[in-house]
Amino acid sequence: MKKLFSEFNIKNVKMKNRICIPPMVVGFRPDGYVAPENVERYKKLAQGGAGLIIQEATCINIDGRLSEKQLGIWKDNQIEGLKSIVNAVHEEGCPIFVQIHHAGVVGVSENPLCPSAYEYKTPTKTVVGHEMTIEDIKSIQNDYIEAARRAYEAGYDGIELHGCHGYLICQFFNKRVNKRTDEYGNNPEKFVIEILEGIRGVTPEEFVVGIRLGGFEPTIEDGLHYAKVLEKNGVDFLDISYGFGSEQEMNVPEGYKYSNAVYAAEKIKEEVSIPVFAVNGIYSVETAEEILKERDVDMVDIGKGALINPNWANDAKEGKDTGKCLSCSKCMWFGQSKVCPGKVMFDKANGQK
Ligand SMILES: Cc1cc2nc3c(=O)[nH]c(=O)nc-3n(C[C@H](O)[C@H](O)[C@H](O)COP(=O)(O)O)c2cc1C
Numbered sequence: 001m002k003k004l005f006s007e008f009n010i011k012n013v014k015m016k017n018r019i020c021i022p023p024m025v026v027g028f029r030p031d032g033y034v035a036p037e038n039v040e041r042y043k044k045l046a047q048g049g050a051g052l053i054i055q056e057a058t059c060i061n062i063d064g065r066l067s068e069k070q071l072g073i074w075k076d077n078q079i080e081g082l083k084s085i086v087n088a089v090h091e092e093g094c095p096i097f098v099q100i101h102h103a104g105v106v107g108v109s110e111n112p113l114c115p116s117a118y119e120y121k122t123p124t125k126t127v128v129g130h131e132m133t134i135e136d137i138k139s140i141q142n143d144y145i146e147a148a149r150r151a152y153e154a155g156y157d158g159i160e161l162h163g164c165h166g167y168l169i170c171q172f173f174n175k176r177v178n179k180r181t182d183e184y185g186n187n188p189e190k191f192v193i194e195i196l197e198g199i200r201g202v203t204p205e206e207f208v209v210g211i212r213l214g215g216f217e218p219t220i221e222d223g224l225h226y227a228k229v230l231e232k233n234g235v236d237f238l239d240i241s242y243g244f245g246s247e248q249e250m251n252v253p254e255g256y257k258y259s260n261a262v263y264a265a266e267k268i269k270e271e272v273s274i275p276v277f278a279v280n281g282i283y284s285v286e287t288a289e290e291i292l293k294e295r296d297v298d299m300v301d302i303g304k305g306a307l308i309n310p311n312w313a314n315d316a317k318e319g320k321d322t323g324k325c326l327s328c329s330k331c332m333w334f335g336q337s338k339v340c341p342g343k344v345m346f347d348k349a350n351g352q353k
């Protein structure tokens, strides 16, 4: 039997296979509340047979959004809508974690926060993040803790802290962005360790708390260091992706067979005992199986593969065509999923309009 289709547990959360659908923001409403389309989307993904779904980056504070149409978990009255996603996914026999997120300087705020003053350049503008005061730090840490409490109350099986892709936690980790000279700069992991302690204080022991971490922050040595520190501080799993976009040095051996993020996951797995997830460019059953077996990670994230074909896991198990992401220079799913060329191609081949 393939490792891909073997069962796996994190604490009491049982997964029927090693396929995780990673967080992918696809916005529907501008107010942060769950829309019927969100529920439908997650129900369909759950029916697709994955072992685990991690809900898209869901913001802990309205000022920390990465886009206007991002889901929110910053108010108690958002819990009800979130519960409808959880229930829809659980009804299909799939566990669900939610990724909790604050964008920091890489967001839509007019006056964004950053660990220290930082100029963030986009193709159209330069945003200047202002250095967080200690009061800002404490207040945002509390927003993460409150968001985790809401996630538990909504019925999620766990949370994933969004600690990569340039967003706030990642800005603390990366010393090229975090130039603070106080304890949050000299000891960059302090920000997230205090959040973890706070979350443990408001959720029960069995509630799963993991993190999506950049493997290169800015180098793999930093990624390894943070992974070990986080394991020591009680995180239940590490989902390894990329760090702060322009401030990474991806020192990966030439000719490495998979993506740089998979390399980082493989290296980190050699040094920790907790579950490690690998991501990026895993589109076929063969690649997924090879990465699980030969690189010894515990779960594989099937991202764009599941955008094109939400039934990816069932199709993979039945030996059917799982579809093909065309790796467009900018993935169109974020704003206009209906024109995804990979999805159009896949639907056509399968006789769907
Ligand atoms: C439309 C879209 C939205 C995404 N949103 C998130 C997100 O909310 N949080 C996150 O950590 N990564 C996000 N990602 C990154 C994916 O989770 C994944 O890491 C990336 O697509 C690479 O995996 P893949 O090659 O399997 O697609 C997003 C990717 C896409 C295409």
Ligand code: SF4
Binding pocket: 304, 307, 308, 324, 325, 326, 327, 328, 329, 330, 331, 332, 333, 339, 340, 341, 342, 343
């Ligand atoms: S828009 Fe392009 S990159 Fe995005 S999922 Fe579709 S084919 Fe893949």
